[in-house]
Amino acid sequence: MIATLVACAAAGWLAERFAVPAGWLTGSFFLSSLLNGTGFVELTIPDVAVAPAYIGLGAMIGTRFGGASLRLFVSALWASVGAFAVGISVSAAFSALIASLTDIPFGQALLAYAPGGLEAMTLLAFLLGLDPAYVATHQLVRYMVMVFALPVAVRLVLGRDWRAPRAD
Structure with a gap:
């Protein structure tokens, strides 16, 4: 899991560096999909790690609505x-x-x-x-x-x- 996390972070960094939209997310997403989809890696992230990630993602998206009117x-x-x-x-x-x-x-x-x-x-x-x-x-x-x-x-x-x- 740690090796996949490091590889996905590197893919996210590269995607961001090459101005891919939402590079950190997109680069990591594509590499993880490739690794898991080909069977090279079979990884399931435990809920104890997924829940905080979802909370952070939700909070980050929510901040985009700051100052929006009804x-x-x-x-x-x-x-x-x-x-x-x-x-x-x-x-x-x-x-x-x-x-x-x-x-x-x-x-x-x-x-x-x-x-x-x-x-x-x-x-x-x-x-x-x-x-x-x-x-x-x-x-x-x-x-x-x-x-x-x-x-x-x-x-x-x-x-x-x-x-x-x-x-x-």
């Missing part, structure tokens, strides 16, 4: 509901197509293509008796595409200085 939350809620409706509709349509062309169950395809967290979708697949490896693999690929393609798409649409405040 009005902002409400407007974001409606945008989120709309984005979810579009995302789940597209996922359902493609899942129906995949299910009709292959012997993959519709529910399994839907969990694989639906927007959501990797661990949540994989757990749902396991609980529903569907193939969790299929679902996890597709969710992981979706995540990788978002991490690497989305920054490029944002720069193409909004320009190179998209983070700079606009002087309207």
Whole structure:
């Protein structure tokens, strides 16, 4: 576990150094996925270590909402509901197509293509008796595409200085 932790820290550092979005997280995530997915390492982190990591991650994400108003939350809620409706509709349509062309169950395809967290979708697949490896693999690929393609798409649409405040 210590060797994997050191290797993942190094991968995170390298990803950060090469300006990969969320480099510390992404580099560690990809290396750990590679090591565990290939069977080179079979590691399960004990809950005593996972719980504090989740607490820290949740606290860190929560600080991003500092200074946000209720009005902002409400407007974001409606945008989120709309984005979810579009995302789940597209996922359902493609899942129906995949299910009709292959012997993959519709529910399994839907969990694989639906927007959501990797661990949540994989757990749902396991609980529903569907193939969790299929679902996890597709969710992981979706995540990788978002991490690497989305920054490029944002720069193409909004320009190179998209983070700079606009002087309207």
